[in-house]
Amino acid sequence: MIGVSKKLLWVFLFLLPLCVHAQQDSLAVSSEPVEQVEEGELQPLLKPKFGFLSYSTVIRLMPEYAQAQEKLDLLQKRYDEELIRADKEFNLKFAEFLEGQKTFPENILLKRQKELQELMEKSIQFKSELKTLLEQARKDFSTPIEERLNAIIGQVAQQLQLEYVLNTDNNTYPYINKDAGVDITELVKAAFATPAM
Numbered sequence: 001m002i003g004v005s006k007k008l009l010w011v012f013l014f015l016l017p018l019c020v021h022a023q024q025d026s027l028a029v030s031s032e033p034v035e036q037v038e039e040g041e042l043q044p045l046l047k048p049k050f051g052f053l054s055y056s057t058v059i060r061l062m063p064e065y066a067q068a069q070e071k072l073d074l075l076q077k078r079y080d081e082e083l084i085r086a087d088k089e090f091n092l093k094f095a096e097f098l099e100g101q102k103t104f105p106e107n108i109l110l111k112r113q114k115e116l117q118e119l120m121e122k123s124i125q126f127k128s129e130l131k132t133l134l135e136q137a138r139k140d141f142s143t144p145i146e147e148r149l150n151a152i153i154g155q156v157a158q159q160l161q162l163e164y165v166l167n168t169d170n171n172t173y174p175y176i177n178k179d180a181g182v183d184i185t186e187l188v189k190a191a192f193a194t195p196a197m
Contacts, residue, residue: 051184052166068141079130152191
């Protein structure tokens with residue numbers, strides 16, 4: 001057993017210098033001159049890592065956005081008309097109250113005051129409800145549009161093999177190296193021509 005170990009040790013010691021010499025040969029630097037590459041020549045080899053666009057600008061260019069905005073404007077107009085009607089009703093009753101308050105018996109005066117108070121409370125409640133209804137309508141209209149835009153952005157990013165897409169709204173990114181990224185606005189706009197599914 002000791003004889004086998006000694007033989008293995010001698011083989012190892014004999015092979016060690018050969019392995020070191022072979023490794024040094026593989027690490028040797030070539031004496032051939034390295035070809036210099038101009039900085040401008042590298043750029044075509046580099047692909048953009050990210051895309052960027054103004055989300056709010058692009059979404060306003062979508063046909064669905066214009067349609068949704070028309071519906072919201074019509075809804076807002078109807079709500080405004082109803083508010084004007086309610087205000088006229090209140091103003092008319094208030095004018096009648098002011099005109100007759102000196103001649104009304106006390107029980108009629110109290111009844112009219114109560115009516116005016118109820119009308120005012122209903123008007124305040126109605127305005128609050130309208131605000132909530134408009135916010136909900138805006139959300140209902142915008143959700144499918146945003147989902148479609150996000151899907152289009154995702155498709156463009158995958159086609160260009162981008163790692164991510166930046167939204168430049170609100171001056172979030174005051175500087176973007178355009179050699180490292182790519183403006184995908186036009187590609188996204190071109191995708192709008194594809195009908196929504």
